[in-house]
Amino acid sequence: MAEKILLKGNEAIAISAIRNGIDGYFGYPITPQSEVMETLMKERPWLTTGMVVLQAESETSSINMVYGGAASGKKVMTSSSSPGISLMCEGISYLAGAELPCVIVDCQRGGPGLGTIQPSQSDYNQVVKGGGHGDYRNIVLAPASAQDMYDFVDLGFDLAFRYRNPVVILADGIVGQMMEKVELRPEKPRRSQEEVISDAPWAAVGKPSSRERNIITSLSLEADVQEKFNHKLQEKYDLIQEKEVRYETYRVEDAEYLFVAFGCSSRICEAATDLLREEGYKVGMLRPVTLFPFPAKVVSDMADKVRSMMSIELNLGQMVDDVRLAANGKCPVGFYGRQGGNIFTPDEIAEAFKKFNNFE
Amino acid sequence: MKEEIIIAGFGGQGVLSMGKILAYCAIMQDMEVTWMPSYGPEMRGGTANVCVIISDRKISSPIVTRYDTAIVLNQQSLDKFEQTVKPGGLLIYDPNGVIHTPTRKDIRICRIDAIEVAARVGNPKVYNMAVMGAFLKMKPVISLDNVDKGLAKCIPARYSDLISLNRRAIDEGMDAVVEIG
Numbered sequence: 078m079a080e081k082i083l084l085k086g087n088e089a090i091a092i093s094a095i096r097n098g099i100d101g102y103f104g105y106p107i108t109p110q111s112e113v114m115e116t117l118m119k120e121r122p123w124l125t126t127g128m129v130v131l132q133a134e135s136e137t138s139s140i141n142m143v144y145g146g147a148a149s150g151k152k153v154m155t156s157s158s159s160p161g162i163s164l165m166c167e168g169i170s171y172l173a174g175a176e177l178p179c180v181i182v183d184c185q186r187g188g189p190g191l192g193t194i195q196p197s198q199s200d201y202n203q204v205v206k207g208g209g210h211g212d213y214r215n216i217v218l219a220p221a222s223a224q225d226m227y228d229f230v231d232l233g234f235d236l237a238f239r240y241r242n243p244v245v246i247l248a249d250g251i252v253g254q255m256m257e258k259v260e261l262r263p264e265k266p267r268r269s270q271e272e273v274i275s276d277a278p279w280a281a282v283g284k285p286s287s288r289e290r291n292i293i294t295s296l297s298l299e300a301d302v303q304e305k306f307n308h309k310l311q312e313k314y315d316l317i318q319e320k321e322v323r324y325e326t327y328r329v330e331d332a333e334y335l336f337v338a339f340g341c342s343s344r345i346c347e348a349a350t351d352l353l354r355e356e357g358y359k360v361g362m363l364r365p366v367t368l369f370p371f372p373a374k375v376v377s378d379m380a381d382k383v384r385s386m387m388s389i390e391l392n393l394g395q396m397v398d399d400v401r402l403a404a405n406g407k408c409p410v411g412f413y414g415r416q417g418g419n420i421f422t423p424d425e426i427a428e429a430f431k432k433f434n435n436f437e
Numbered sequence: 438m439k440e441e442i443i444i445a446g447f448g449g450q451g452v453l454s455m456g457k458i459l460a461y462c463a464i465m466q467d468m469e470v471t472w473m474p475s476y477g478p479e480m481r482g483g484t485a486n487v488c489v490i491i492s493d494r495k496i497s498s499p500i501v502t503r504y505d506t507a508i509v510l511n512q513q514s515l516d517k518f519e520q521t522v523k524p525g526g527l528l529i530y531d532p533n534g535v536i537h538t539p540t541r542k543d544i545r546i547c548r549i550d551a552i553e554v555a556a557r558v559g560n561p562k563v564y565n566m567a568v569m570g571a572f573l574k575m576k577p578v579i580s581l582d583n584v585d586k587g588l589a590k591c592i593p594a595r596y597s598d599l600i601s602l603n604r605r606a607i608d609e610g611m612d613a614v615v616e617i618g
Binding site: 081082083108109194250251254255256257258341344345347348349351420422423424 | 457460461464469470471472473474476496497498499500501502590
């Protein structure tokens, strides 16, 4: 049986990075994600797997180190929390523009500005809709447990390399700080340089005489070239939307009402669903695991079946826009959220549900 | 079986590590656990608390507002969490420094003088294990075999001589806990 150990979500990211043969981590400390680098520094993987772990002088610097590492075909990653991700957005746009694979962990805290260090989901729009400039998308995975944090590192790199695209693991203070049982999956060694070259034939690894130079850039000054490139990116995003949607459902088989919630909120919604079921309300829950690609078709299909939906988020209404677009007027879509580091309880969600549906 | 526990006290009393050890012992019993600490500004102000949930089924929400057991190790924590114990639930407190004692009549109330136990065992650092012993006496949700295994997981091999000391503190805590209402 695989070993199960108790880990914080942030620790699980670090342990998973080492065990999955990641080549490099570049970061800068910020609450509530500092345990990622703390754990890496404690484990000292440069002595075992050869993984590079480096504390940069800022988030701007770390994301550009990621750009450099990714350009050479390596599996490189960074992590931060909301204000730090804002600083990284320029770099993320460049990574998307240069089609470079990488994994970025955002352990969200409350904003705007310096905000609070408490959990929040108020960066949905920033991470899912862009953040940086230009017509680009990140692939966004939303973990709800320490096990997800562990598993999404490997899945993230898999997707990042398959599509040559940045992947963001959009966590939050709860998932990052909470300890849970984590099953350690079988280890994967770091790739040899030959494997890197065959995995990433586009990478800047030194030019052999057998091929043209590989150029990694996001600059193109000719309008037609840039437009063509953007269409190519769009085709890639369409393919991702078609192939990579991931979601989970809870008690939806006979549901008349639906909660839609991601990350830590989905855990609390699950408890609210049970509470309401005990009171006789036929409630179910949809948890989008990928936020881009958003499970729009599932929401649309559910909208044909249920009387109403509610999006439950630790913000003042962000994912709800995507739920409404997907439901497309087929059923009423409500919203309930908390802000500023406050976290809703299952009872509170159940109350909001009754209020929205006029049950009291 | 599902046990929702809040452990609260001053920073340095070993509140978070007691939660972690308890969680590890539960894992040894093949149960599901969540351990959710306070990491916000209140932590900087000197008090610390952690919510530990132990269950034989998958745990949905790691955030709860009513607890089966509250373990409170200072006056502030007692004031804050006494009302959050479910009716019929358990409150364990350390009387040192507590002026306003618990008043509820619909819950079980226990006292553990863990400072005295730790002094008797001979090491103030095992204070939290005396408290854990008190909890395990009142709610034997984890077998002592699995407690031993959990301790061995939590204490690094180079300090393995401390396992028996911690285990002694747990035993003495079990003996020292007093149910008062």
